[in-house]
Amino acid sequence: MIKLQVIGNLGRDCVTNTVNGKNVMNFTVAHTEKFKDxxxxxREKTIWVDCAYWSxxxxxxxxxxxxxQVYVxxxxxxxxxxxxDGKSGAxxxxxxxxxQLLGSRSSEGNGGGGYQQQGGGYSAPSPSMEPPIGGDVADDLPF
Known part of the structure; x- marks a missing residue:
């Protein structure tokens, strides 16, 4: 099994389509590395990765x-x-x-949530906030 892990920024907004009755979210992640030649x-080198998330x-x-910024x-x-023009590309x-969402460039950071595929199913987003220390979580419920 080969696994690829990428941390980078989305190059454009996600597009959701339906193909043969299944949903797919397509987006592009850019990862930039800085190095000395x-x-x-x-110098900088940016690698663009096309992503397809069938869910x-x-x-x-x-x-x-x-x-x-996301982790994929x-x-x-x-x-x-x-x-x-007839040239081959890859x-x-x-x-x-x-x-997993890691954040955004704006001041309204979107972080902490994520989805994972496990045996054909998906887990809910991971919580980004911990319960208050020393308090009862049930006391904080609005009902």
Whole structure:
């Protein structure tokens, strides 16, 4: 089994489609690494990863906005294609099994929640807030 893990920022908003009766969320994650080349000059390299998240739980889609930082895990796939001028190209993509929101570039950080695929099912988003220390959680319920 080969697993690919990517931490990066979404390059565009998530698009949700239905294919053969199943929901798929498509988005692109950009990961940028900084390094020094052989002359000592600071350089950057950005790798774009196309992601396909097949799930009936599309509740996370509104949070997958351009600029949001995410952690994505899944099986890598390499697509080859022909460009309009006849050249061959390749693109890295991931069939997502797990995604977690890490934050956003705006001041309204979206963090903490995530979805995971486990044997065909999905777990609910992980809680981003802990219960109050020393208090009874039932006392904080609004009903």
């Amino acid at each position: 052989s002359t000592g000059a600071q 009936d739980r599309t509740g996370i889609a509104p949070y997958l906005k351009k600029g949001t 895990e899944g099986a890598p796939e390499v697509r080859t294609y022909q460009t309009q 693109a890295l993509s991931v069939r997502v099994s797990s995604i």
